[in-house]
Amino acid sequence: MADFPTPIVTVDAVILTLEDNRLKLMLGRRELAPFAGDLALPGGYVHVDEDVSVAGAMQRILRQKCGVEGVYLEQVETFSGPDRDPRGWSVSVAHLALVSRDQLPEASDTVRFHDVEDLPDLAFDHASIIAAALRRLRGKGAYSTLPAAFLGQTFTLTEMQRAYEVVLGERLNLSAFRRKVMDLGLVEETGDKDTRTARPAALYRLAQPPRTFDRTLGTAS
Amino acid sequence: MADFPTPIVTVDAVILTLEDNRLKLMLGRRELAPFAGDLALPGGYVHVDEDVSVAGAMQRILRQKCGVEGVYLEQVETFSGPDRDPRGWSVSVAHLALVSRDQLPEASDTVRFHDVEDLPDLAFDHASIIAAALRRLRGKGAYSTLPAAFLGQTFTLTEMQRAYEVVLGERLNLSAFRRKVMDLGLVEETGDKDTRTARPAALYRLAQPPRTFDRTLGTAS
DNA sequence: ACAATAGTGTCTTTAAGACATTATTCA
DNA sequence: TGAATAATGTCTTAAAGACACTATTGT
Numbered sequence A, B: 001m002a003d004f005p006t007p008i009v010t011v012d013a014v015i016l017t018l019e020d021n022r023l024k025l026m027l028g029r030r031e032l033a034p035f036a037g038d039l040a041l042p043g044g045y046v047h048v049d050e051d052v053s054v055a056g057a058m059q060r061i062l063r064q065k066c067g068v069e070g071v072y073l074e075q076v077e078t079f080s081g082p083d084r085d086p087r088g089w090s091v092s093v094a095h096l097a098l099v100s101r102d103q104l105p106e107a108s109d110t111v112r113f114h115d116v117e118d119l120p121d122l123a124f125d126h127a128s129i130i131a132a133a134l135r136r137l138r139g140k141g142a143y144s145t146l147p148a149a150f151l152g153q154t155f156t157l158t159e160m161q162r163a164y165e166v167v168l169g170e171r172l173n174l175s176a177f178r179r180k181v182m183d184l185g186l187v188e189e190t191g192d193k194d195t196r197t198a199r200p201a202a203l204y205r206l207a208q209p210p211r212t213f214d215r216t217l218g219t220a221s
Numbered sequence C: 001a002c003a004a005t006a007g008t009g010t011c012t013t014t015a016a017g018a019c020a021t022t023a024t025t026c027a
Numbered sequence D: 001t002g003a004a005t006a007a008t009g010t011c012t013t014a015a016a017g018a019c020a021c022t023a024t025t026g027t
Helices: A054-066 A126-141 A146-150 A157-168 A174-183 B054-066 B126-141 B146-150 B157-168 B174-183
Strands: A008-019 A022-029 A043-045 A072-081 A090-098 A111-115 A187-194 A201-206 B008-019 B022-029 B043-045 B072-081 B090-098 B111-115 B187-194 B201-206
Touching: A008 A054, A008 A126, A008 A146, A022 A054, A022 A157, A043 A054, A054 A072, A054 A090, A054 B072, A072 A126, A072 B054, A072 B072, A090 A126, A090 A146, A090 B090, A126 A146, A126 A157, A146 A157, A157 A174, A157 A201, B008 B054, B008 B126, B008 B146, B022 B054, B022 B157, B043 B054, B054 B072, B054 B090, B072 B126, B090 B126, B090 B146, B126 B146, B126 B157, B146 B157, B157 B174, B157 B201
Parallel strands: A008 A090, B008 B090
Antiparallel strands: A008 A022, A008 A043, A022 A111, A072 A090, A187 A201, B008 B022, B008 B043, B022 B111, B072 B090, B187 B201
């Protein structure tokens, strides 16, 4: 393409999920150099003969390497520099994926889940990438339906509130939360009930795909 | 670097300023193919032998091509695909620059300023890039000090409020605006006065570099 | 009946908006 | 003194938070 040296272009995914009311990050063990054997974010090269965009490359890699498909995916930030990858001057377009736990594989030799508050050492500048993705999630959490992307197709309002609380790192006021979720029309009733609790809870689904709005969803209890 | 074809990597800048209480965009006329003679965002290749990062490349290009230095610069989004640049599969890391009018050159044959509400046809996918940058600015405007980046080193609260009003596209409540700017400690008094108005106005400076916060800065009057 | 969790109602507190009033300068 | 704009004060309204209370199920 270009008649001068160009950067390597890669994509990396910060795949987050909710497990036991904690934010967990999916990590893989690298099989190839550089950093073979180390833990790293799932990622890979953009293939110009195959991918239609950086987002397309990311989706291909999520599918091929992680078995993850059809999830909430958002571009976060592009990291770059001569030293972040020993293979040379590189660009990595970092993405944030929010997935319900049951859409992800079980932990194995090659796939691990770590609490985001207690991460191991990671290859490349992946610690910085994760920090940026978490800033994005926490920053948008209060005025978007992003936290609901961790839930299944249907969920109770209590589950929804827990997801927000984990993302925001604080307890939310119960009645204010429900008031706003309803007033903003974020969810719609399915008519079904979740009967696993003492009193069955109404099940809802997101009325729109994940989006932002301007009112915040309440703070301390 | 890589032993397979890699994308072209470029940076582009959406340089915005405030003139006559309107948002203006800086555009350049392209001298070289592709799109020679067309209007486009200032941009260029990342030089792996010279730049330390994508942000560094952007700063170099702003300095060399636009004579712009030391301004507020934020990465917005990375655009990509096989067709957006006729030279081949390309990646452009789009940036948003907010600049006071007096830090920018005068309009000329090669440099023009357009009201963002009335843009001409542009080269590449630059219309989409501008739309993304404006979304970012307007989205962050209400809960950040970004609009103040359009002002000079010192400014009156009235000027600051006008900047917010232009960015947000709506009038703000005067006393609520001042209350919050003060309560949040966004500015500090310089002790000087702007004597160009009937009653001289106190001059302020930003207390911190542009940042976000959580309370909004008021809506309709 | 009571434990457990879902869901509602309402009072208090705080922030936002409206708007009148006062302040300071110049012509 | 009056026009012009800066700056403040205060009342009203709306949103957020606290928290008690009612509802519905299983055991």
